[in-house]
Amino acid sequence: MEEKHIDEVQYISEVSIKDYWSVDELRKELDNKVAKYFIQEIDGKVVGFAGVWVVYDECQITNIAVHPDYRRRGIATKLLEDMIEHLKTLDCSIITLEVRKSNTKAYDLYSSIGFTDEGVRKRFYKDGEDAIIMWYRYEDFE
Known part of the structure; x- marks a missing residue:
């Protein structure tokens, strides 16, 4: 994610x-040394994003x-x-996240990829x- 993507990412986040x-919180993430943001574009339009902190x-x-x-x-x-x-590639051994108990679509997505409760x-x-x-543990898939 770059500065030019902030407005589109924030809109997707809001809806x-x-x-x-x-917008201010997302801009701060651009300067956050542990934050990494990935975007997906279709025809030059941001249609999705994902953020992670790497510590x-x-x-x-x-x-x-x-x-x-x-x-x-x-x-x-x-x-x-x-x-x-x-x-x-960054030698991450585990990925964690929190998901709302009511957000069954997200929960099902994470489970399908290999995240466990x-x-x-x-x-x-x-x-x-x-x-x-x-949690997603790389060792579970090696």
């Missing part, structure tokens, strides 16, 4: 994620979203698979909803 990130050999997915007009086309799967392959963060989100903690 896709309940606790979406502002030593552990990686935390911060957000992922696809524009509503482009869902159910495999874009989120491709973003995650490309991210996982890239993080492997590792716990629950009670009342994790601003509205009090629990988060399911999921």
